[in-house]
Amino acid sequence: MRTALHDAALFSVSLAEEYETAEQQAEDEARVTSGEIVNLAESWGPYQGREVGAERIRAWLEQVKSHQEQRLLFKILKALQVVSSLQIRHSLREAHALVARQIAPFISEKRTDRRKDVAVTWVDGEGKSGNQYATLYAEENKIWTKALLPADGFERALNRYEEQASCSVCAVVIVDDFIGSGRSLSSNIEQFLEKNASFLRERHIVLLVVALTATPRGEHRVRETLSKLPIDADLKVLHPMGKSSLAFAEGGTLWNSEEELGRAKELCQRIGQRVYKNAPLGFDDQGALLVFPDTVPNNTLPLIHSSASGHEPWQALFSRPKN
Numbered sequence: 001m002r003t004a005l006h007d008a009a010l011f012s013v014s015l016a017e018e019y020e021t022a023e024q025q026a027e028d029e030a031r032v033t034s035g036e037i038v039n040l041a042e043s044w045g046p047y048q049g050r051e052v053g054a055e056r057i058r059a060w061l062e063q064v065k066s067h068q069e070q071r072l073l074f075k076i077l078k079a080l081q082v083v084s085s086l087q088i089r090h091s092l093r094e095a096h097a098l099v100a101r102q103i104a105p106f107i108s109e110k111r112t113d114r115r116k117d118v119a120v121t122w123v124d125g126e127g128k129s130g131n132q133y134a135t136l137y138a139e140e141n142k143i144w145t146k147a148l149l150p151a152d153g154f155e156r157a158l159n160r161y162e163e164q165a166s167c168s169v170c171a172v173v174i175v176d177d178f179i180g181s182g183r184s185l186s187s188n189i190e191q192f193l194e195k196n197a198s199f200l201r202e203r204h205i206v207l208l209v210v211a212l213t214a215t216p217r218g219e220h221r222v223r224e225t226l227s228k229l230p231i232d233a234d235l236k237v238l239h240p241m242g243k244s245s246l247a248f249a250e251g252g253t254l255w256n257s258e259e260e261l262g263r264a265k266e267l268c269q270r271i272g273q274r275v276y277k278n279a280p281l282g283f284d285d286q287g288a289l290l291v292f293p294d295t296v297p298n299n300t301l302p303l304i305h306s307s308a309s310g311h312e313p314w315q316a317l318f319s320r321p322k323n
């Protein structure tokens with residue numbers, strides 16, 4: 001005779017089989033195809049001079065075993081902005097077009113003429129990206145290379161430069177690549193102005209901060225800082241980061257549901273704890289999805305740029321250089 005206990009056992013077995021079948025179907029449907037990976041690899045430019053090929057992407061994905069988790073990571077890679085050197089150069093020309101609207105026009109009589117009334121500097125210290133991008137900014141916009149002036153001892157360097165150039169500087173441009181939280185750039189600008197605000201104001205020199213891209217939070221912080229300065233200052237952001245470039249932004253469109261977002265965030269935190277313990281979702285928990293040609297901001301998800309050895313190893317896809 002069948003008993004209630006027997007029926008319950010049969011029902012439990014049936015449910016388990018249905019769950020196992022549904023789980024296997026979900027696994028099969030989530031599998032990232034070779035074609036998807038090849039298309040993604042072909043859409044990216046080189047990183048540190050080397051192509052990031054399909055085999056490398058596949059190997060990176062397969063560091064997690066389930067196809068469903070690999071699909072979550074692949075969604076992150078598809079949303080990743082891998083900026084090329086050509087895009088950067090084009091953006092720096094765009095930036096100067098915005099800067100030029102606020103200063104006197106430059107009249108070039110010969111191809112070799114260079115603008116001398118704009119000084120270009122950087123405030124993140126020597127050996128950082130600011131120096132590199134300030135140099136590119138001057139190169140792309142036909143600004144005299146001698147107008148590249150370090151922030152340290154800036155007033156003295158500017159006075160010496162004007163004597164050499166036989167002209168007066170009307171604007172100082174601070175160049176940066178990325179504004180993440182905005183804390184570092186705001187602090188560096190404040191330190192720069194502690195030493196230089198008085199003479200910039202007396203000389204009626206405009207201060208213009210140029211950034212290739214910025215998170216909404218970072219842009220807001222820097223604009224607040226500039227608004228409190230006792231000089232004429234402005235910020236130009238070429239390509240503000242939208243929610244699609246932040247993995248877990250509130251109201252973002254990367255994930256199909258709150259449940260999927262939760263699974264993706266848990267996965268990124270779990271791996272992030274292994275590779276970047278103090279900030280598993282990136283500095284300031286921003287979860288940015290951004291890669292430059294030679295480096296990766298520390299606001300970007302660490303599982304993309306950092307590695308770990310030991311019991312649970314992890315290999316970065318875009319290894320971030322150590323300063």
